[in-house]
Amino acid sequence: MFDNLSGRFEGIFKRIRGKGRLSEADVDEVLKEIRTALLEADVNVGVVRNVVARIREGAVGIEQSKALDPSQQIVKLVNAELTAILGGETLKISYASKPPTVILMAGLQGSGKTTNSAKLARWFKSQGRHPLLVGADLQRPAAVEQLRTLGSQIDVPVFSEPGDPVTTATRGLAEARRLGKDVLIVDTAGRLAIDDEMMAQIRQISDQITPNYTFLVIDAMTGQDAVNVAEAFHATLQIDGVILSKLDGDARGGAALSVKEVIGRPIAFASTGEKLDAFDQFHPDRMASRILGMGDVLTLIEQAEKAFEKDQAEQAAARLLEGEFTLDDFLEQMQSLKKMGPLGGVLGMLPGMPKELKNAQIGDDDLKPIEAIIRSMTPDERRKPEIINGSRRQRIAQGSGRSIAEVNRLVKQFSEMQKMMKRMGGMGGGKKGKRGGLGALAGLAGGMGAGPGAGLPGLPGAGSAPGGFPFPPSR
Amino acid sequence: MNAQTLIIVLLVVAVVFGLGVVVVNRRRATPVPPETPPTDNRAPEIRSAPPRIEPPIVEVGDAEAVVIERVVEPVVEPVVEPVVEPVVEERAPSFRERMGKAAAAMAGVLGGVRSRQNIGNDTWDDLEEALLRADVGIGVTTALLDGLRERVKAKAISTPDELIAALAADMSSRLHGADRSLRFDDSLAASGQVNVWLFVGVNGVGKTTTIGKVAAQQVAAGRSVILAAGDTFRAAAAEQLGTWADRSGAELVRGAEGGDPSSVIYDGVQRANAKGVSLVLGDTAGRLQNKSNLMEELRKVRRVASKEPGVVTEVLLVIDATTGQNGLAQAREFTDAAGVTGVVLTKLDGSAKGGIVFAIETELGLPVKLVGLGESIADLVEFDPNEFVGALLDVS
Numbered sequence: 001m002f003d004n005l006s007g008r009f010e011g012i013f014k015r016i017r018g019k020g021r022l023s024e025a026d027v028d029e030v031l032k033e034i035r036t037a038l039l040e041a042d043v044n045v046g047v048v049r050n051v052v053a054r055i056r057e058g059a060v061g062i063e064q065s066k067a068l069d070p071s072q073q074i075v076k077l078v079n080a081e082l083t084a085i086l087g088g089e090t091l092k093i094s095y096a097s098k099p100p101t102v103i104l105m106a107g108l109q110g111s112g113k114t115t116n117s118a119k120l121a122r123w124f125k126s127q128g129r130h131p132l133l134v135g136a137d138l139q140r141p142a143a144v145e146q147l148r149t150l151g152s153q154i155d156v157p158v159f160s161e162p163g164d165p166v167t168t169a170t171r172g173l174a175e176a177r178r179l180g181k182d183v184l185i186v187d188t189a190g191r192l193a194i195d196d197e198m199m200a201q202i203r204q205i206s207d208q209i210t211p212n213y214t215f216l217v218i219d220a221m222t223g224q225d226a227v228n229v230a231e232a233f234h235a236t237l238q239i240d241g242v243i244l245s246k247l248d249g250d251a252r253g254g255a256a257l258s259v260k261e262v263i264g265r266p267i268a269f270a271s272t273g274e275k276l277d278a279f280d281q282f283h284p285d286r287m288a289s290r291i292l293g294m295g296d297v298l299t300l301i302e303q304a305e306k307a308f309e310k311d312q313a314e315q316a317a318a319r320l321l322e323g324e325f326t327l328d329d330f331l332e333q334m335q336s337l338k339k340m341g342p343l344g345g346v347l348g349m350l351p352g353m354p355k356e357l358k359n360a361q362i363g364d365d366d367l368k369p370i371e372a373i374i375r376s377m378t379p380d381e382r383r384k385p386e387i388i389n390g391s392r393r394q395r396i397a398q399g400s401g402r403s404i405a406e407v408n409r410l411v412k413q414f415s416e417m418q419k420m421m422k423r424m425g426g427m428g429g430g431k432k433g434k435r436g437g438l439g440a441l442a443g444l445a446g447g448m449g450a451g452p453g454a455g456l457p458g459l460p461g462a463g464s465a466p467g468g469f470p471f472p473p474s475r
Numbered sequence: 476m477n478a479q480t481l482i483i484v485l486l487v488v489a490v491v492f493g494l495g496v497v498v499v500n501r502r503r504a505t506p507v508p509p510e511t512p513p514t515d516n517r518a519p520e521i522r523s524a525p526p527r528i529e530p531p532i533v534e535v536g537d538a539e540a541v542v543i544e545r546v547v548e549p550v551v552e553p554v555v556e557p558v559v560e561p562v563v564e565e566r567a568p569s570f571r572e573r574m575g576k577a578a579a580a581m582a583g584v585l586g587g588v589r590s591r592q593n594i595g596n597d598t599w600d601d602l603e604e605a606l607l608r609a610d611v612g613i614g615v616t617t618a619l620l621d622g623l624r625e626r627v628k629a630k631a632i633s634t635p636d637e638l639i640a641a642l643a644a645d646m647s648s649r650l651h652g653a654d655r656s657l658r659f660d661d662s663l664a665a666s667g668q669v670n671v672w673l674f675v676g677v678n679g680v681g682k683t684t685t686i687g688k689v690a691a692q693q694v695a696a697g698r699s700v701i702l703a704a705g706d707t708f709r710a711a712a713a714e715q716l717g718t719w720a721d722r723s724g725a726e727l728v729r730g731a732e733g734g735d736p737s738s739v740i741y742d743g744v745q746r747a748n749a750k751g752v753s754l755v756l757g758d759t760a761g762r763l764q765n766k767s768n769l770m771e772e773l774r775k776v777r778r779v780a781s782k783e784p785g786v787v788t789e790v791l792l793v794i795d796a797t798t799g800q801n802g803l804a805q806a807r808e809f810t811d812a813a814g815v816t817g818v819v820l821t822k823l824d825g826s827a828k829g830g831i832v833f834a835i836e837t838e839l840g841l842p843v844k845l846v847g848l849g850e851s852i853a854d855l856v857e858f859d860p861n862e863f864v865g866a867l868l869d870v871s
Binding site: 036039040041042045108109110111112140141142143145146147148149150153192193194219221222223224225226228229232245246248249250251252254255274 | 604607608609610612613677678679680681684708709710711712714715717718719732763764765766795796797798799800801802804822824825826827828830831
């Protein structure tokens, strides 16, 4: 199995690196790899064909540019293309002037409609709304019971009655009006897109309750069939948006791309875990690199969010940019980092990391010496490492059981890092500064012995959104 | 370059990254309401409960009263069981009838192949597209077509019709020879042991429904069956299984919602042993294969289920026909954790063709044993490789 797109490219580009420009055969070979990567990510064959054709067009102009090498340009091109398909306008919920805002949930069996109905209700609640859930899945045994249980967990009332789903939905709407609820979410039974009878039924429900939004729930693990399903439901119901479920799995989720391309409706929400709060609006920027297998930024971000204390992290980041980041801060953030899991795994998920760094075997044990050294310093020394003189050095070395040389190295590197951060902070400020800082750090790593050619075709300049920290090339 | 330098650099990179993520996301974030208290009871619980002291052993009487109950569900409103499942049809439907609709899309592509006089580049492109659309996957597809290209080159195949027939034959032959019967050891009863079949898979593939149908078929075949509601996580999963128990005439053993799934399965086995029931069907909660704590939990379920007098004779991985290439990862990880012995391919009556099982069977050697072709009990049928391939390629 191939690791990721940049991994595939590496071999090709190694061969053509000397050439400086790409022959048609080179482009073909690269496009073939892109095609394979997209197919392995379950992007629909037809969609892949279109995407690859568009990339080919873009690739023609590549030889002219001098700023980036061809490999970087192609990756950039691919990423931009995918982001463009996935992105576009994100769905902004506009509430009905005459409440309730009615939402109809549709999808195949097992795509996650019931769970996501509850998650959506919780989301609306967090937006200050008062949702009512309607259980109109009278098909699957205990589906309504499931919805009731979930409803009670998020403290949202659930309406349902036995009999006919169309009547239940209609009565649910009346109930929402009676209770003065401003959002109504109607869960329906899973149905096959080719089941005419069932499709007619949901059409009837839709006609009765005239939803403001009809969401199609699609499993992120869906293969080629996603397109057929989306087209069929769209033809019957006029889908307004897609909810991508089970995105916390390791499927690359090419279905998202296919569906967006085929029905032209945005992926509105994504479900990223089993808990009811693991649900949020969809961020197309993360998805592009995920489909390409270029570093699992999404997972990393989630882990980081869980591990790092928000306030503390914000302060630390500010200090970092002002050059006031102390060894104490460093120690603190190192603890947070440890919570994210094995360091090796974390680094592996960073997109565009040089391979030498990615493959470095680093366990938590390797962090211990650093921790020990810092912990052997006095508060003053941690704040101002420059006061560390010969005798202090010796004391720290003895206290931590490390050699003086190790202490020296740590102090020296820390101060270099500090200087660089200051420069970055002063230069760009804000987000930009941080990004530059990251690049510089990667550069530093390259310069410190990872050797020439360590950099990969990263994602130069791509992913201007918060999730995708690009690493500028380290050469 | 020395190790410490490297580590420090990496640390800094990672720390800065972490900070960046949190801070930037915070700026973007809409105000998030206070975290609701965790409703997830199945966090890392793996270390708890040393397997030796299984809770149910405590008092049989008590356990029967509390843990083990035939759910006739007086509590649940009538809502729960409204639309009655179409009653068992006698004749099992054939693949071809059911997959006819699914094959329609494919027919267009292969029709194009047939309509040409010769085998040219377009032919290969069309064949490739047909296989890819069926979720067979690029790796397997390329391997299949490369083999055929050789034969075309050697003039062993010369017309498009022959080519399609050869492809179908190749695919069928790769699926041949596997033992697709459900393993039930009749001799276990004599030694006071119980057959246990576990059902595993990711969320929403149809595990509970499949168990219900298997139960009905096994009861119809004259076996006594207990359903163990090991999905203690999803809300109302046990109720759903309870409905199936009522329909099929099997007995239900359930535990508390959020309880330890291993102990529910264990209770089921104990109960079966006490009542002389020969088969326990163990449901498990759907889990994504990259959740290591949940896969550990499953490992434990498997371990506990094989404690005396339980003998796990089948571990069936349920896979949804709409599943794409991730199916292979599912098969690999579930096999690693639970020792999967066979695959059940569900929802094949939709427009999806389930081609990923071809890769699963040929690459991992896991036989597809059952196929779900509809909602009724009779719609769960034995897998037939020839019919499957025939339906996949729309050839007879």
